[in-house]
Amino acid sequence: xxxxxxxxxxxxxxxxxxxxxxxxxxxxxxxxxxxxxxxxxxxxxxxxxxxxxxxxxxxxxxxxxxxxxxxxxxxxxxxxxxxxxxxxxxxxxxxxxxxxxxxxxxxxxxxxxxxxxxxxxxxxxxxxxxxxxxxxxxxxxxxxxxxxxxxx
Numbered sequence: 001x002x003x004x005x006x007x008x009x010x011x012x013x014x015x016x017x018x019x020x021x022x023x024x025x026x027x028x029x030x031x032x033x034x035x036x037x038x039x040x041x042x043x044x045x046x047x048x049x050x051x052x053x054x055x056x057x058x059x060x061x062x063x064x065x066x067x068x069x070x071x072x073x074x075x076x077x078x079x080x081x082x083x084x085x086x087x088x089x090x091x092x093x094x095x096x097x098x099x100x101x102x103x104x105x106x107x108x109x110x111x112x113x114x115x116x117x118x119x120x121x122x123x124x125x126x127x128x129x130x131x132x133x134x135x136x137x138x139x140x141x142x143x144x145x146x147x148x149x150x151x152x
Contacts, residue, residue, distance in 0.1 A: 001089070001092070003090075004089075004090070005135055007135075008131045011131075012128050012132045013128055015097055015101065015125075015131060016028070016125070018096070018097045018101050018102075018124060019120060023120075023121050027040055027121060027125065030043050037125050040125055041121075041122050045064060045122070064112075068108070068112060068119065068122055069126065071108045071111055072123070073142045075104060075108065076130075076135055077139055085107040089103055089104075097127075100127075101120055101123050102116065105117075108123070
């Protein structure tokens, strides 16, 4: 691989296939109920949040989800903190999706203060969304959302 964009050439929903079967099943059931991967990610965090993350009170899962998205954005937009991790992924020609989800989860876990195993399903869900939109469109949407939030 030579560019980050090449990571997203597979069928978007195939990112979920790198997760253990029980996680795939739960995510698929939630998607059937909710119909939106962002809501699925929020539901995943709500179901297992109480013992993992000390962010906020009532809306802790929303705050944490936004922090995860911020770090994924930093990962893909060239933040220096993740340069070695990006290079490692790009050096793996034809890297399997489970390697990519694992590498991103391991890179983000210490920054977010949680385990990579806890993050992996959220990373996979976000990568499905990115694959459906395209990395550049996803990054632009994140930038626009942040600008709207800053103007409020």
